[in-house]
Amino acid sequence: MHEFRTHNCNELNTSNVGETVRLSGWVHRKRDHPNALFVDLRDHYGLTQVVVYPDQPFYEQVKRTTPESVIQITGEVLPRDADQVNPELATGEVELRADAFEVHSSADQLPLPVFGEPDYPEDIRLKHRYLDLRREKLHKNIVLRGQVINSIRRRMIELGFNEFQTPILTASSPEGARDFLVPSRLNPGKFYALPQAPQQFKQLIMVAGFDKYFQIAPCFRDEDARADRSPGEFYQLDVEMSFATQEDVFNVIEPVMAGVFEEFAEGRTVETPFPRIPYKESMAKYGSDKPDLRNPLILNDVSDFFTDEDLTGFGLFKKIVGGGGKVIAIPAPKAAAEKSRKFFDNLDKWAKKEMQMPGLGYARLSEGEDGATKSQDPVLKNFKPDHLVKILDQLGLTAGDGVFFAAGKVGDAYKLAGAARDVVGKELGLIEEGIFKFCWVVDYPMYEYDEDNKKVDFSHNPFSMPQGGMEALETMEPLDILAYQYDIVCNGIELSSGAIRNHRPDIMYKAFEIAGYDQQTVDTEFAGMINAFKYGAPPHGGLAPGIDRIVMLLAGAENIREVIVFPMNQQAQDLMMNAPSDVESKQLRELHLRLDLPKEK
RNA sequence: GCGGGUGUAGCUCAGUUGGUUAGAGCGCUGGCCUGUCACGCCAGAGGCCGCGGGUUCGAGUCCCGUCACUCGCGCCA
Numbered sequence: 001m002h003e004f005r006t007h008n009c010n011e012l013n014t015s016n017v018g019e020t021v022r023l024s025g026w027v028h029r030k031r032d033h034p035n036a037l038f039v040d041l042r043d044h045y046g047l048t049q050v051v052v053y054p055d056q057p058f059y060e061q062v063k064r065t066t067p068e069s070v071i072q073i074t075g076e077v078l079p080r081d082a083d084q085v086n087p088e089l090a091t092g093e094v095e096l097r098a099d100a101f102e103v104h105s106s107a108d109q110l111p112l113p114v115f116g117e118p119d120y121p122e123d124i125r126l127k128h129r130y131l132d133l134r135r136e137k138l139h140k141n142i143v144l145r146g147q148v149i150n151s152i153r154r155r156m157i158e159l160g161f162n163e164f165q166t167p168i169l170t171a172s173s174p175e176g177a178r179d180f181l182v183p184s185r186l187n188p189g190k191f192y193a194l195p196q197a198p199q200q201f202k203q204l205i206m207v208a209g210f211d212k213y214f215q216i217a218p219c220f221r222d223e224d225a226r227a228d229r230s231p232g233e234f235y236q237l238d239v240e241m242s243f244a245t246q247e248d249v250f251n252v253i254e255p256v257m258a259g260v261f262e263e264f265a266e267g268r269t270v271e272t273p274f275p276r277i278p279y280k281e282s283m284a285k286y287g288s289d290k291p292d293l294r295n296p297l298i299l300n301d302v303s304d305f306f307t308d309e310d311l312t313g314f315g316l317f318k319k320i321v322g323g324g325g326k327v328i329a330i331p332a333p334k335a336a337a338e339k340s341r342k343f344f345d346n347l348d349k350w351a352k353k354e355m356q357m358p359g360l361g362y363a364r365l366s367e368g369e370d371g372a373t374k375s376q377d378p379v380l381k382n383f384k385p386d387h388l389v390k391i392l393d394q395l396g397l398t399a400g401d402g403v404f405f406a407a408g409k410v411g412d413a414y415k416l417a418g419a420a421r422d423v424v425g426k427e428l429g430l431i432e433e434g435i436f437k438f439c440w441v442v443d444y445p446m447y448e449y450d451e452d453n454k455k456v457d458f459s460h461n462p463f464s465m466p467q468g469g470m471e472a473l474e475t476m477e478p479l480d481i482l483a484y485q486y487d488i489v490c491n492g493i494e495l496s497s498g499a500i501r502n503h504r505p506d507i508m509y510k511a512f513e514i515a516g517y518d519q520q521t522v523d524t525e526f527a528g529m530i531n532a533f534k535y536g537a538p539p540h541g542g543l544a545p546g547i548d549r550i551v552m553l554l555a556g557a558e559n560i561r562e563v564i565v566f567p568m569n570q571q572a573q574d575l576m577m578n579a580p581s582d583v584e585s586k587q588l589r590e591l592h593l594r595l596d597l598p599k600e601k
Numbered sequence: 602g603c604g605g606g607u608g609u610a611g612c613u614c615a616g617u618u619g620g621u622u623a624g625a626g627c628g629c630u631g632g633c634c635u636g637u638c639a640c641g642c643c644a645g646a647g648g649c650c651g652c653g654g655g656u657u658c659g660a661g662u663c664c665c666g667u668c669a670c671u672c673g674c675g676c677c678a
Contacts, residue, residue: 029638029639031636031637031638031639031640031641032634032637032640033634033635033636033637033640033641034633034634034635035634035635035636036635036636036637037637038636038637038638038640040638047638049637049638051636051637066629067628080636081636083636084636084637084638086637086638088638089638092638109611109628109629110611110612110628111611111612112611112612113611113612113613113627113628115627115628115639116612116613116627116639119613120612120613121607121608121612121669121670121671122670122671123669123670123671124611124612124670126670173678174678175678176677176678177676177677177678178676178677196677196678197678199678221677222677223676223677224675224676224677226672226673226677227671227672227673229677353604353605353673354604354605354672354673354674355604355673355674356603356604356673356674356675419673457678458678459678460678461678462678463678464678497678559671569670569671570670570671570672571669571670
């Protein structure tokens with residue numbers, strides 16, 4: 001007989017009755033009765049009920065065994081009487097009678113219970129992650145993560161992609177997010193950077209002629225966390241292919257994404273094909289470049305209705321529009337009829353508090369004595385009747401409906417409107433459930449105006465090919481130039497960003513020139529890549545869907561920590577391993593570093 | 602860096618207008634119970650009410666500060 005176990009805890013059934021077997025696992029629950037002590041024994045696979053009778057010499061010892069201790073039971077598999085079968089359990093038709101008992105490891109009082117699935121404090125969960133990971137939901141999420149990655153890998157290999165590993169210690173890049181830096185011992189004063197993504201490497205792999213590449217790649221960015229963004233590190237399905245148009249990339253990746261989601265959908269619908277939404281349209285309709293298409297609400301630019309105060313009797317919005325701003329309406333169908341005034345006031349409060357905006361206007365629509373739709377709320381109260389009919393007509397709203405107004409500078413107004421669209425949709429219960437709604441967001445602008453530095457800068461990825469190529473760069477207004485740049489969005493979560501790359505040195509220099517970088521800067525900052533492109537580079541493109549977010553969606557998790565085995569907290573600390581930590585001064589000396597810490601408050 | 606929320610027993614939470622000895626469930630310890638499977642019943646142990654200051658005759662409760670966790674903003678080519 002095996003030293004530890006002959007079966008796992010999800011395995012025994014009526015066919016094993018009469019066999020003498022051995023199980024090892026954790027003490028999940030105990031139920032103490034005068035005639036018998038029941039122990040639910042748990043391992044990775046499941047639960048088995050062990051019954052210990054009082055005539056056993058180890059009876060008292062088992063009774064005193066603490067939950068989560070690791071024990072081993074050897075004994076005979078017994079059938080259960082029909083009225084004692086537990087249909088919830090795979091092993092519920094049998095139980096294991098303990099004839100021998102051994103403790104592998106006994107557990108102290110637990111900082112958090114394993115049994116049950118209520119919420120526990122995040123810091124305790126993270127500090128004792130190994131306990132948290134024993135809990136059913138989290139354990140399942142992590143197993144799912146492994147399965148999703150296996151499925152992705154299988155699909156990519158079947159499509160002829162080659163998986164390579166790229167360096168973890170690489171060079172800092174001036175573009176993009178803040179780098180994690182690693183000091184070089186052998187090169188005093190110089191630093192490696194952890195890759196924000198294997199961006200340049202994958203393009204060089206194309207230049208090297210490997211044609212199709214993928215990698216489940218670790219990426220490192222020293223930026224602050226969000227619910228769907230872990231601090232520090234995350235994984236991407238990094239993909240690049242040669243001689244590929246944007247259409248080719250879509251045709252390869254869409255079935256992979258849809259396939260993976262279908263494989264793990266468990267009854268949820270995956271809508272295909274993914275609609276394609278130009279960036280501009282996405283901003284106008286959803287106030288976001290990651291629209292949640294489960295939400296039926298569509299934004300409406302009503303700025304023009306507020307230009308004439310004689311028609312509106314409302315000066316505030318006129319002022320905003322006159323100053324180049326926008327007034328964006330968020331319809332709230334049936335809200336006036338079904339929700340109280342508090343609902344509307346709370347959204348205004350939310351805009352002020354959470355979004356740190358001046359406020360969110362609203363109007364509730366009701367039927368007046370003459371049968372016409374009216375509003376007693378400030379924004380629409382003094383509208384001339386004809387004018388009111390026009391704006392309500394454009395909004396498609398009538399008595400019983402509500403409407404919110406986000407007003408301000410163009411960027412602010414759409415940002416607030418987009419966020420409000422999410423909140424209103426949720427509050428009104430309009431978000432479709434049990435479905436994955438994907439889209440490609442396409443035609444991102446190549447450049448944007450950087451208000452901070454008062455200059456034109458790349459809006460996304462400087463290595464993207466501008467639509468129209470060199471001619472566009474030479475003839476068009478920079479801010480009007482689009483890029484072959486695309487995102488995959490699912491249920492309002494940005495899953496992936498990608499592009500057809502700029503593989504032509506001449507176009508590259510020109511593109512950087514427009515953003516204010518001279519040729520020499522390009523030559524030094526992107527030396528590896530720009531040099532490579534001078535020796536024959538294939539047209540190529542790719543993308544990089546976020547693995548953690550894919551698993552998060554499939555697991556139905558609200559937070560990305562729920563799909564990461566050992567995540568860090570919001571302050572990018574690993575509470576279990578105590579990272580980051582102080583180091584010995586010897587280590588610093590070897591690295592030629594001296595600390596210059598901020599003064600204690 | 603900024604804004605919001607939370608912080609009371611090992612864990613989840615309640616705690617009235619500021620008023621006696623701060624409670625419940627789970628867990629723990631002991632006892633009882635003829636087979637449970639979220640077993641049940643009885644008893645017990647367990648509290649720097651996050652921390653520091655203030656107001657007050659009196660603070661878990663009010664005020665100020667601070668810390669921790671978290672959500673968002675900034676940031677994230």
